[in-house]
Amino acid sequence: MSVTQTVEIPADRRLILDVPHEVPTGAVILTFTPIGASDKTAPTIKERGFGCAKGQFRIADDFDEPLEDFKDYM
Secondary structure: OOOOOOOOOOOOOOOOOOOOOOOOOOOOOOOOOOOOHHHOOOOOOOOOOOOOOOOOOOOOOOOOOOOHHHHHHO
């Protein structure tokens, strides 16, 4: 699991971090990576509209048919 947070380092160089609930308790590795002034803006996320994945997935015609592997249980 990997969680990335962008934080500002204050002048006193002390951080208080709110750790997301999905991060398990225990030992972790913190990595500090300086970013340039142009990188400080949050990345823009492209809006995805309804139907944007149309035609990218196909369900087989026999999708609802019983599977051979389970014949002994039916």
